Amino acid sequence: MIHQYKLAGHNIVMDIASGSIHEVDDATYDMIAIYGQSSKEEAVRELSGRYEGVSDEELAEIYDEIADLALEGKLFAEDTFAPMAGELKARTSGVVKALCLHVAHSCNLNCSYCFASQGRFHGERALMSFETGKRAIDFLVENSGTRQNLEVDFFGGEPLLNWEVVKQIVEYARSIEKEKGKNFRFTLTTNGMLIDDEVIEFSNREMHNVVLSLDGRKEVHDRFRKDYAGNGSWETIVPKFQKFVEARGGKNYYIRGTFTHANPDFLEDIKVMLDLGFTELSMEPVVCAPGDPMALTEEDRKIVCGQYEKLAELMLEREKEGRPFTFYHYMIDLEDGPCIYKRISGCGSGTEYMAVTPWGDLFPCHQFVGEDSFKLGDIWNGVTNTAVRSEFGDCNVYAREECRDCWARLYCAGGCAANAYHATGSVRGVYEDGCKLFRKRLECAIMLKVAESSEEE
Amino acid sequence: MEKKHIKTMNTRNLCESAKKGGCGECQTSCQSACKTSCGIANQKCEKSNK
Numbered sequence: 379m380i381h382q383y384k385l386a387g388h389n390i391v392m393d394i395a396s397g398s399i400h401e402v403d404d405a406t407y408d409m410i411a412i413y414g415q416s417s418k419e420e421a422v423r424e425l426s427g428r429y430e431g432v433s434d435e436e437l438a439e440i441y442d443e444i445a446d447l448a449l450e451g452k453l454f455a456e457d458t459f460a461p462m463a464g465e466l467k468a469r470t471s472g473v474v475k476a477l478c479l480h481v482a483h484s485c486n487l488n489c490s491y492c493f494a495s496q497g498r499f500h501g502e503r504a505l506m507s508f509e510t511g512k513r514a515i516d517f518l519v520e521n522s523g524t525r526q527n528l529e530v531d532f533f534g535g536e537p538l539l540n541w542e543v544v545k546q547i548v549e550y551a552r553s554i555e556k557e558k559g560k561n562f563r564f565t566l567t568t569n570g571m572l573i574d575d576e577v578i579e580f581s582n583r584e585m586h587n588v589v590l591s592l593d594g595r596k597e598v599h600d601r602f603r604k605d606y607a608g609n610g611s612w613e614t615i616v617p618k619f620q621k622f623v624e625a626r627g628g629k630n631y632y633i634r635g636t637f638t639h640a641n642p643d644f645l646e647d648i649k650v651m652l653d654l655g656f657t658e659l660s661m662e663p664v665v666c667a668p669g670d671p672m673a674l675t676e677e678d679r680k681i682v683c684g685q686y687e688k689l690a691e692l693m694l695e696r697e698k699e700g701r702p703f704t705f706y707h708y709m710i711d712l713e714d715g716p717c718i719y720k721r722i723s724g725c726g727s728g729t730e731y732m733a734v735t736p737w738g739d740l741f742p743c744h745q746f747v748g749e750d751s752f753k754l755g756d757i758w759n760g761v762t763n764t765a766v767r768s769e770f771g772d773c774n775v776y777a778r779e780e781c782r783d784c785w786a787r788l789y790c791a792g793g794c795a796a797n798a799y800h801a802t803g804s805v806r807g808v809y810e811d812g813c814k815l816f817r818k819r820l821e822c823a824i825m826l827k828v829a830e831s832s833e834e835e
Numbered sequence: 836m837e838k839k840h841i842k843t844m845n846t847r848n849l850c851e852s853a854k855k856g857g858c859g860e861c862q863t864s865c866q867s868a869c870k871t872s873c874g875i876a877n878q879k880c881e882k883s884n885k
Binding site: 395396397398399400401402403405406439440442443444446447451452455458459462465466469470473475476525526527529533567589634662706707709710711712713714715716717718719720721725726727730731743744745788789790791794816819820823827828831 | 836838839840841842843844845846847848849850852853855856857859860861862863865870874875876877878879880881882
């Protein structure tokens with residue numbers, strides 16, 4: 379399967395199974411589209427005279443170049459990966475390497491669009507105890523097999539509401555990682571309200587990554603991200619984030635925003651983030667029930683797709699000006715990216731990745747917390763609901779009928795199980811509205827790589 | 836054959852990656868920034884010898 383598209387003056391052809399990406403001229407672009415449907419002579423005749431300065435001899439040469447690439451396995455390569463789909467998960471069955479620790483099911487903001495229902499995940503307010511956190515770390519180490527790199531995300535609600543326990547958990551993990559032969563990578567996801575010098579100092583020493591929630595423009599941010607008295611949080615958090623990021627000295631961080639029906643023109647929010655001095659950015663479409671007033675409409679999605687293109691153009695401009703910035707979804711590593719096993723195995727939720735509630739219960743991921751039927755077990759007794767684990771274990775890109783014909787399947791690995799479940803009632807379903815945006819982002823991300831490569835020449 | 840009309844980017848050969856891949860050391864997809872939408876293309880391979 380191939381996918382071809384034109385964007386920002388580039389003619390791009392992706393060969394899906396081999397992972398090859400080509401930039402071509404107009405005649406070649408059209409020749410690839412009709413290649414294999416007729417003989418060489420007929421193909422040349424069909425395109426003859428269409429392109430200024432391109433003779434029939436040259437069209438024949440183009441045909442030969444395409445045939446040559448196909449022989450090299452870089453065009454029209456066959457997808458033979460389906461039999462391998464369950465292999466990685468089968469091989470690593472029972473191995474857990476990442477936990478999302480819900481250290482606080484409580485929040486000091488009352489954001490109406492929160493998928494976690496103001497941090498409570500449809501349940502009671504609660505804070506994780508150190509004993510539970512410590513046991514979660516032991517559970518991860520015990521179940522991580524030969525994996526060295528273990529990821530732990532401090533999540534909520536708002537994790538800074540339980541900061542002392544976060545620090546204790548980190549200190550405990552650090553105290554055992556050497557003897558256990560592990561390398562912990564911690565991430566903190568925070569709304570910023572409680573950031574102070576001590577949080578900054580500790581996080582910059584211990585957190586591999588910090589994710590800072592900011593929606594961009596003040597009026598956009600404050601529309602949803604309010605405290606319980608109804609006051610917007612923008613004024614409070616922005617100076618804290620600026621201080622935090624500056625002190626990080628180049629370590630990983632993301633300013634992470636959400637856009638909704640209220641701001642499909644999210645590029646304006648990205649620009650505000652840039653003006654505030656932030657350069658590592660992530661902006662996500664809201665996840666909410668269909669019909670929710672905040673949900674993106676079909677019309678919004680058209681606007682969003684246009685914004686993604688303009689965002690890519692802005693990135694190229696800023697790169698040329700020596701003021702580059704990163705957009706999370708446009709980061710794509712073509713040369714050292716994931717192997718085919720990873721690309722077909724899915725995200726790992728419910729198998730190698732799990733969420734832990736303040737009470738020590740295990741769920742397939744943070745987005746399933748609060749859905750009791752998905753409870754996997756707990757950190758003391760391990761996974762006892764093997765039916766749910768198998769359901770997630772069998773999730774892969776070939777398990778979804780809709781993905782088989784999708785050109786983006788080896789870049790998304792079948793998409794988000796939680797989004798699929800909420801959209802279709804099945805973790806093996808497909809959240810098509812999300813897929814549309816994903817495909818657009820991928821086209822932009824690859825165009826940026828092609829443009830950078832042209833620029834280098 | 837030298838290509839005059841097609842410029843091919845350097846990309847990881849996915850078929851080849853099947854031979855040595857699958858160590859599982861790479862980052863979990865949703866663990867870094869998004870938390871609401873899965874993609875794996877931006878993950879880096881952790882294996883030094885690919």
